Amino acid sequence: MLKHTPLYDQHVALNAKLMNVAGWELPLEYSSQIAEHLAVRESAGMFDISHLRPVDVTGPGARDFLRRLLATDVARIDTVGAALYACMLNTHGGVVDDMIVYHLAQDWYRLVPNALTGEKDQAWIQSQARDFDVEVVEREDLALIAVQGPSACAQVAAVLDDTLADAMNTLDRFMATSDGETVIGRTGFTGEDGLELMLASGKAVSVWKALLDGGMTAAGFGARNTLRLEAGLNRYGYDMDEDTSPAECNLGALVDLDDDDRHFVGREAVLMEAEQGVRHRLIGLLLEDDGVMRDKAAVREPARDDGRLDVSAGDAQGRVTTGSYSPILGASIALARVPAAWADQAQLEVHIHDAWQSARVVVPPFVRLGESCIEG
């Protein structure tokens, strides 16, 4: 039995094609996932992301606790109202989750984890919190709506009450505001400007309807996946998991090592890996001909005319972690895990329909603020 968010009836009313997102019945698309993707890049689209449960960390020990729990240092967001993209590691240095951390008030932080490992995350966080003077509460009472795109802020302002709208209009990127009940962050997962609204469920329904009445496009998880892929963002379970270190999935910059006295979970493992050398990298691939690179496709170095390196798919050492299509580029793009040395190659080959096709190696993101980042 799949779980329903407070906005489920709205998706049914819009005739959404529904899918299973980690145990939740959520929209794949409402009309066409490509149309929804383009709406986000060209004006705005909204997503029901209520399955992502915010975790509130409150109490005098909150800052110290998070400085231990997360590989990213929340000292970076000592300013109230600031937000941070962060990662959380296990003791082996593998990624447990990536998330946005909001510093909402003195002694009040909110984590919105991206992964849907749900109970496992909760248990881990609670066990780490035992040594600190904090309370950790999963906010099951909230609904989350992400509104993303160049006109997202304007369209949201139009449906909020004046005080909240005014507060929202002062937000810079990666800042948040709260009126005690509703939290709005100028954050997102699409590579566009936009907002993430965290609301009591009743209010979420009325805000959703008001946005729809104002002409907002409802967008599903099909579009959400192609948008985040164009933006070069990882999806848990595909591009990263507990056996992947941050350096192996483009999150190396999220790990703060400068404070030697900050013994965050996974620190020793990160240091050891730096000494021994990172073994894999996550690279971007762009297919220049027709065709689509699919998840788990084999990736190899280009075979040579003399037949050397003509590795079979079964023996190939690289693998596509997310393969799909970029509506903005009109071509297939992918993230792929490859031996670290291959990251410097200009071209690699991807196994598609029993043949090897050449793909250009690209440093993500593929698209930023609606524009291609690819040269040539």
Place this chain on the structure above:
Amino acid sequence: MSEIPKELSYAKTHEWVGNDGDGTVTVGITEFAQSSLGDLVFVELPKVGDKFGAGDVVTVVESVKASSDIYAPVDGEIVEINEELADSPERVNEDPFGEGWLFKMTVNETEHLDTLLDADAYAAIVEEEQD
């Protein structure tokens, strides 16, 4: 319930077949097929003159989320392909029974046409797959 025009014939593999009356048929994929596939992004087509046996894979279409093989409904030879699909694969989604047609081919054995499904028989297949 998905659209299933009565004047067409169907294959279990979700192709529709329109009899052009002059020894050739037009082939496309059904409303149900395009809806299951989602947005098409590449539609590779065979070449005019290519020959196929009934049940052979003629081509592959790619949607954002999946690939799907397209099968020849009859023995025959390709006489025309829908060149618009190279630039506008979305036509298959938007008008699967009309502007989204894929190719036309000759019919070597008219008996093959008789083995195809009529609209009601195809409707039963769709209903089963939807459960």
